[in-house]
Amino acid sequence: MEIKINDYILAIITLDLKKVSGGGCPVFLAADEEELHKTSLYLAKVTGGIVHDLENGILIVCKH
Amino acid sequence: MEEYLIVLLAATGAGFINRVILLRSDYRQYPSYPHGHLTHLALGFIAASLGAVAVVAIAEPDYVAVTFLVLAAQQFREIRNMERETLSKLEETKIISRGTDYIEGIARVFEARNYLVIFTALITGTVVQISSWPYALIAAPILIIASNKLMSGKVIGDIAEIKEAKISFEGAMLKVEDVFIMNVGLPQNREKIIEEGMGVIIKPKDDNARLTLDSPGQRMAIIHDVAAILGSKVDINEPELTPSARKHVDKGYLVFYLVANEPDINYMIEIIKRVPVIESSKGAALSSYFGRKAAD
Structure with a gap:
């Protein structure tokens, strides 16, 4: 049987590290909006996840 | 002989x-x-x-x-x-x-x-x-x-009214009419959904119909049938354009959204009307005494 990670945050991509702390997944710091979206797109494609926008400069990649 | x-x-x-x-x-x-x-x-x-x-x-x-x-x-x-x-x-x-x-x-x-x-x-x-x-x-x-x-058997068209609905974004939240569907993080995906997405609203005609549409099995059947005919732009490992059906928790109707290969809203409505009502999902609240009492 295949075991997968589901309903879990796989990565956090942020413009501001102060807004994120701890957690069980990697945090990526982006310099600007463009890098933020690009990094999250790549991470989503690699992990097969979905990008969600928390609308405070933080994007998360989740798997559902 | x-x-x-x-x-x-x-x-x-x-x-x-x-x-x-x-x-x-x-x-x-x-x-x-x-x-x-x-x-x-x-x-x-x-x-x-x-x-x-x-x-x-x-x-x-x-x-x-x-x-x-x-x-x-x-x-x-x-x-x-x-x-x-x-x-x-x-x-x-x-x-x-x-x-x-x-x-x-x-x-x-x-x-x-x-x-x-x-x-x-x-x-x-x-x-x-x-x-x-x-x-x-x-x-x-x-x-x-x-x-x-x-x-x-019965089809969705018998138990519900289906109308075209507007797709919009509130920040990153995808909305069909007044129901939130999901959070779409990437701007390019939002644009794609706004341009190519189709939304419908499925209004149940009575309490039985509402219960039927509530059931995830019935919703999956609707999604499957529409996607099987009109196609869908979801791909393996790219789940962002996954079609989904969500209900309005207070008003009880269902909204449905899909990014199709063949974007034709009228046919989509016709297809949904012809989706069979699944036997095991069929709501029967109105056949019980208290169900009828509670309905009015």
Whole structure:
């Protein structure tokens, strides 16, 4: 049987590290909006996840 | 033998023709393979001959044979298992799955159709046995039409109103009318959804309908049928454009959104209207006393 990670945050991509702390997944710091979206797109494609926008400069990649 | 030959031929023929007519390969894409057809036609033929032989066995009379026929009829229960297993296996490799409720419904239909075939053969055979063979030409069409009518269950169009709905974004939240569907993080995906996405609102007509549409199995069936015909832009590992159906928790209606390969909203509405109401998802609140009381 295949075991997968589901309903879990796989990565956090942020413009501001102060807004994120701890957690069980990697945090990526982006310099600007463009890098933020690009990094999250790549991470989503690699992990097969979905990008969600928390609308405070933080994007998360989740798997559902 | 001569007299029974006509009974057998007429009854088996009527049953088999019924099975052929009931075996439609439609948009549900099942069965769409020649081998699948053959399997069901062969089983249909066996079912028809069972019904036919039963008449002769009773007329003879040979009650041992009748008992054996009843045993043989049990075999048709296996059809449901067979269908369920095949469809569940296929489900693993589907991007948009049918859902177990839909599979169970399809499997039940396949089983029930064989009983209809037995019934058709039995009645036609009896008619020929009691009167003469020309009466089979009257009995068989009536039975065939009746079983086609009986087996066409309700569709979503009967229990709900379907209208086009507006897709919009509130920040990153995708909304169809006033229901939030999901959070879409990437701007390019948002643009794509706004440009190519189609939304509909499915308003249940009564409490039973609301319960039916509540069931995830029924929603999966709707999503599957629409995506099976209009196509969907979801791909493996790219789940962002996954079609989904969400309900308005207070008002009870369902909204549905899809990014289709063939963006044609009118056909989408027509397709949803024709999605069958899944037997196991059917709400029946209004048939209970308190359900009726609570509804008003």
